[in-house]
Amino acid sequence: MCLIFGGRALDCNRPRNESSHKTPKNMKRKINLIVIHCSATPVDHDYTPDQMTRDHMARGFNSAGYHFYVRKSGYVVHLRPLETIGAHVEGFNANSVGICYEGGMTTDGKPADTRTVQQKESLLRLVNEFRGYYPGIKVLGHRDLSPDKDGDGVVEPNEWTKSCPCFDAKKEYKIK
Ligand SMILES: [Zn+2]
Numbered sequence: 527m528c529l530i531f532g533g534r535a536l537d538c539n540r541p542r543n544e545s546s547h548k549t550p551k552n553m554k555r556k557i558n559l560i561v562i563h564c565s566a567t568p569v570d571h572d573y574t575p576d577q578m579t580r581d582h583m584a585r586g587f588n589s590a591g592y593h594f595y596v597r598k599s600g601y602v603v604h605l606r607p608l609e610t611i612g613a614h615v616e617g618f619n620a621n622s623v624g625i626c627y628e629g630g631m632t633t634d635g636k637p638a639d640t641r642t643v644q645q646k647e648s649l650l651r652l653v654n655e656f657r658g659y660y661p662g663i664k665v666l667g668h669r670d671l672s673p674d675k676d677g678d679g680v681v682e683p684n685e686w687t688k689s690c691p692c693f694d695a696k697k698e699y700k701i702k
Pocket of ligand 1: 564
């Protein structure tokens, strides 16, 4: 099932004929990176796409900064059109896609991989679908793009500006 480009409307909050579903062929923006995020909300909290959009707009964005949002149920919400540059990772927005899952914190607010089985499935489906359209596309977690403070070429855990997305996306989505 295609989630991204003209897929079933069921998986998406936009009609399939809307411009957000341009295929890579007729899209002007070059995409070569997927950045995975968490919403940094407690696992027992329902953080709706509307609330996220309001929060991001309060920070001065035009809309939610991510392209896709994966709810705890695994339901995928298409937020920002793919053609539009996201607002989710400093220095890497121009050519990337931002995918966020709901959660990333324990009930007492500590960073944790809170992904449900359904979220893991939906994230993997999205990643694989993008790989179909953009062979060789890189997949990283937000924290992997933190500044390399000691300049040794490797972003070490102590250099992570945040723990987002609270799991090792780079390792998990590595092409085996
Ligand atoms: Zn993030």
